[in-house]
Amino acid sequence: MNQQDFTCYNCKDSNQFGALFCSHCQAIQPITEKNYFKIFSLKQSFSLDKNKLEENYLNLQQLLHPDNFQQKSAIELNLALQHTSMVNEAYLNLKSDLKRSEYLLKIENIIVNQDNKSSISPDNDLLNYIFNLRDEIEEVENQEELKEIKENIKKEEIDLIEELEQLFPKKQYDIIAKLTIKLRYLEKIEEELEIKLAL
Amino acid sequence: MNLIQINEDNKQEISKKIAIGIDLGTTNSLVAFSENKNPKILKADNELEAIKSILTLDENNQIIVGKTAQNLKSIKSIKRLMGKTNDDLSEELKNYNYDILKNSEEKIIKLNFADNITPIEASAEILKTLKKRAEKSLETEINDAVITVPAYFDDAARNATIAAAKIANLNILRLINEPTAAALAYGFDKDLEGIYAIYDFGGGTFDVSILKMHKGIFQVIATKGDNFLGGDDLDIAIANHLVSKFQIANNIALNEANLAKESLSNNKIYENKQLKITLNQEEFHEIIKPLINKTLDIFATAIQDAKINKAEIKETILVGGSTKISYLKKLLAEFLEKPALDNINPDNVVALGAALQAEYLTNSTGNLLIDIIPLSLGIETMGGITEKIIPRNSAIPISYSQKFTTFKDNQTGMQIHIVQGERELSNKNRSLGYFELKNIPKLPAGKAIINIHFNIDMDGILTVTAEEETSNIKQEIIVKPSYGLDEKQLMEILQKTHQNAKDDMIERLIAKNNISLSSYKDQIEKIIADKDYNFSAEEQKEAEEFCAKMQEEKEKLNKSNNYNQLEKLQKDTKEYLNNLCLKKINIITSSLEGKTIAEIDNLFKNKK
Numbered sequence: 001m002n003q004q005d006f007t008c009y010n011c012k013d014s015n016q017f018g019a020l021f022c023s024h025c026q027a028i029q030p031i032t033e034k035n036y037f038k039i040f041s042l043k044q045s046f047s048l049d050k051n052k053l054e055e056n057y058l059n060l061q062q063l064l065h066p067d068n069f070q071q072k073s074a075i076e077l078n079l080a081l082q083h084t085s086m087v088n089e090a091y092l093n094l095k096s097d098l099k100r101s102e103y104l105l106k107i108e109n110i111i112v113n114q115d116n117k118s119s120i121s122p123d124n125d126l127l128n129y130i131f132n133l134r135d136e137i138e139e140v141e142n143q144e145e146l147k148e149i150k151e152n153i154k155k156e157e158i159d160l161i162e163e164l165e166q167l168f169p170k171k172q173y174d175i176i177a178k179l180t181i182k183l184r185y186l187e188k189i190e191e192e193l194e195i196k197l198a199l
Numbered sequence: 200m201n202l203i204q205i206n207e208d209n210k211q212e213i214s215k216k217i218a219i220g221i222d223l224g225t226t227n228s229l230v231a232f233s234e235n236k237n238p239k240i241l242k243a244d245n246e247l248e249a250i251k252s253i254l255t256l257d258e259n260n261q262i263i264v265g266k267t268a269q270n271l272k273s274i275k276s277i278k279r280l281m282g283k284t285n286d287d288l289s290e291e292l293k294n295y296n297y298d299i300l301k302n303s304e305e306k307i308i309k310l311n312f313a314d315n316i317t318p319i320e321a322s323a324e325i326l327k328t329l330k331k332r333a334e335k336s337l338e339t340e341i342n343d344a345v346i347t348v349p350a351y352f353d354d355a356a357r358n359a360t361i362a363a364a365k366i367a368n369l370n371i372l373r374l375i376n377e378p379t380a381a382a383l384a385y386g387f388d389k390d391l392e393g394i395y396a397i398y399d400f401g402g403g404t405f406d407v408s409i410l411k412m413h414k415g416i417f418q419v420i421a422t423k424g425d426n427f428l429g430g431d432d433l434d435i436a437i438a439n440h441l442v443s444k445f446q447i448a449n450n451i452a453l454n455e456a457n458l459a460k461e462s463l464s465n466n467k468i469y470e471n472k473q474l475k476i477t478l479n480q481e482e483f484h485e486i487i488k489p490l491i492n493k494t495l496d497i498f499a500t501a502i503q504d505a506k507i508n509k510a511e512i513k514e515t516i517l518v519g520g521s522t523k524i525s526y527l528k529k530l531l532a533e534f535l536e537k538p539a540l541d542n543i544n545p546d547n548v549v550a551l552g553a554a555l556q557a558e559y560l561t562n563s564t565g566n567l568l569i570d571i572i573p574l575s576l577g578i579e580t581m582g583g584i585t586e587k588i589i590p591r592n593s594a595i596p597i598s599y600s601q602k603f604t605t606f607k608d609n610q611t612g613m614q615i616h617i618v619q620g621e622r623e624l625s626n627k628n629r630s631l632g633y634f635e636l637k638n639i640p641k642l643p644a645g646k647a648i649i650n651i652h653f654n655i656d657m658d659g660i661l662t663v664t665a666e667e668e669t670s671n672i673k674q675e676i677i678v679k680p681s682y683g684l685d686e687k688q689l690m691e692i693l694q695k696t697h698q699n700a701k702d703d704m705i706e707r708l709i710a711k712n713n714i715s716l717s718s719y720k721d722q723i724e725k726i727i728a729d730k731d732y733n734f735s736a737e738e739q740k741e742a743e744e745f746c747a748k749m750q751e752e753k754e755k756l757n758k759s760n761n762y763n764q765l766e767k768l769q770k771d772t773k774e775y776l777n778n779l780c781l782k783k784i785n786i787i788t789s790s791l792e793g794k795t796i797a798e799i800d801n802l803f804k805n806k807k
Contacts, residue, residue: 009729058416058418061416061418061569062416062567066596066657067559067567067657068563068567070372070560070561071563074722074780075726075780075783075784079784081656081657082598085598088593088594088595088597091594092593194500195622198500
């Protein structure tokens with residue numbers, strides 16, 4: 001037996017590593033793939049074919065969704081739940097440009113999204129910039145101006161994402177980390193603005 | 200013994216196939232059943248399709264559901280109180296709507312009705328009535344149901360609904376969101392492709408959902424709503440107007456407001472000569488316009504969340520009684536730049552969709568529903584700031600893990616506050632509960648690493664587990680919403696409810712639990728006996744002892760007819776089986792664990 005093969009817990013037949021279902025008894029198998037990109041058979045890169053992601057996501061859902069396992073054994077239902085949770089987690093993290101960037105940095109052991117354990121902290125320029133932006137928002141009273149600020153933030157986010165697309169292939173992780181942190185701050189402010197506009 | 204076994208198996212056969220769909224509404228409730236993808240509202244010939252969600256006490260102090268009578272005490276719109284505490288209620292609600300037991304010291308809401316029952320128990324009464332109707336109509340016992348909830352229901356309100364079903368002796372196959380159910384009812388038999396919106400304006404809540412339909416998959420991509428914006432609020436707005444203009448009492452005004460609304464939805468003028476009230480359509484439109492605009496604003500944010508343009512929405516489906524107002528349809532058509540769809544009765548569409556999902560979960564029908572959570576889940580970090588763990592509009596089920604460290608030397612406990620909502624300050628969001636991790640090994644600050652896993656299940660309910668990495672101390676809590684009924688109180692209510700129940704119901708309950716217990720026992724024995732997974736002799740012995748003890752307990756409880764304890768035993772055994780399953784899965788996967796992404800990568804490359 002090949003070392004990477006495994007036996008199905010249900011029928012004991014040998015299966016190829018990574019198989020979602022036993023080739024013999026069709027029982028759903030445990031999760032072996034935890035890399036978000038690999039789960040969707042996508043190339044590990046910041047530039048992403050979002051249509052492909054969407055298509056593969058729906059295909060996996062159709063195969064693994066727990067609703068399809070309601071009449072199966074407790075183990076199979078449990079596994080389907082784990083698989084679908086994993087697929088949803090991966091989808092969530094790849095779909096968002098910010099989260100995808102954070103994940104790719106994490107693979108390089110650069111943590112930017114947890115305040116207490118981040119390997120890189122925002123620099124003073126960025127903090128000043130954010131501080132001023134928040135100040136500006138505080139002072140604005142009318143909705144139209146808020147909308148304009150929001151539009152500007154949106155534009156800046158798009159520019160940042162374009163920059164990231166350029167930088168990732170060059171592996172310039174220092175700059176990437178800084179831009180990712182900036183993107184995170186901007187998205188947060190954008191969301192706060194949305195709430196403010198909705199109130 | 201054998202004879203009973205055969206009998207039990209038969210019952211299992213039957214109960215497996217029949218599951219109903221329930222629309223537990225603020226104003227009206229319905230029950231439906233679907234066979235061969237053909238859902239029907241259940242009712243007797245002389246009955247209306249909808250049962251009013253109203254509870255009345257009759258002359259003998261018995262609760263009756265669905266009927267009002269003058270001079271008899273009744274309560275309505277109970278759904279708005281699900282998952283709420285006394286602190287959550289607005290003054291306006293207290294003034295107009297409810298017979299809430301005032302001056303109650305407790306957080307939990309009690310009603311000034313029957314034995315001061317809780318809203319959960321009141322909801323259970325409606326569910327019992329629906330269950331009875333279904334049993335009568337289908338001429339069989341019903342145990343399983345899909346129940347719909349507003350998409351914007353938070354964790355507390357969902358848990359409250361689950362508790363109500365338990366009291367009504369209904370097993371919830373799934374809680375599904377009302378707009379999603381409506382989409383199912385519209386789209387299951389057509390090959391719908393593209394983006395659809397569901398505009399659901401009911402008696403008590405407003406929800407809007409945006410779905411992508413693709414090859415029989417219903418994928419919800421965004422949902423927004425307001426749990427305190429419904430037909431009731433239109434009534435309140437009209438009543439406010441009537442009170443100030445015609446100086447009439449609050450309770451009369453509310454009733455008049457409701458009549459006026461129904462009349463003016465299609466007529467030019469409403470008049471009550473006795474009370475000297477007149478209201479014309481222009482005034483009516485002026486009063487309700489701000490509320491309708493509010494729904495359109497929410498619609499606009501949902502569109503934004505879905506990251507689509509308004510023009511990409513192929514059709515908008517109308518759901519809920521309030522969408523019958525012609526002025527609303529007009530404003531909505533202006534907003535959308537095309538009319539909305541209302542070819543299925545907006546009152547029935549949710550129940551029909553629930554029945555379809557119930558059929559799917561019992562006999563696969565080929566459609567698949569991917570639903571999402573409406574509100575972000577987060578934890579409170581230092582300074583009272585919310586850190587989002589799972590953002591809103593994430594597909595469920597979903598899990599997320601995060602590592603935390605201690606910040607003091609020898610810190611042995613850690614409290615985590617879980618909140619739901621979009622606001623930055625935690626106290627502006629809804630508190631789901633506090634989660635306390637104890638017995639952390641004494642280590643210098645930052646050395647103990649606690650891994651916390653957040654899991655949201657198919658019903659949108661959160662479970663949290665945590666483990667300390669160095670010691671492997673594991674703890675699990677289901678986040679018990681702070682609003683109310685804990686397990687003990689729920690047991691008391693169940694006991695109280697079943698005391699009055701007939702013997703045959705008790706018998707059925709006992710039979711049902713016995714079947715489950717035998718099935719669990721078989722599964723446990725099968726797993727533990729599987730030589731491939733090297734369960735230690737200790738583990739095997741523990742499982743055997745567990746099963747033996749369970750069997751003994753089961754027989755004892757059967758003799759004493761103690762169905763309540765039997766139910767508890769059933770639950771405990773199920774949990775044991777579940778944990779064993781997870782253990783087995785861990786054993787299977789452990790051979791792959793501890794490998795880095797790069798290593799797994801290599802494994803893959805080697806394969807190619």
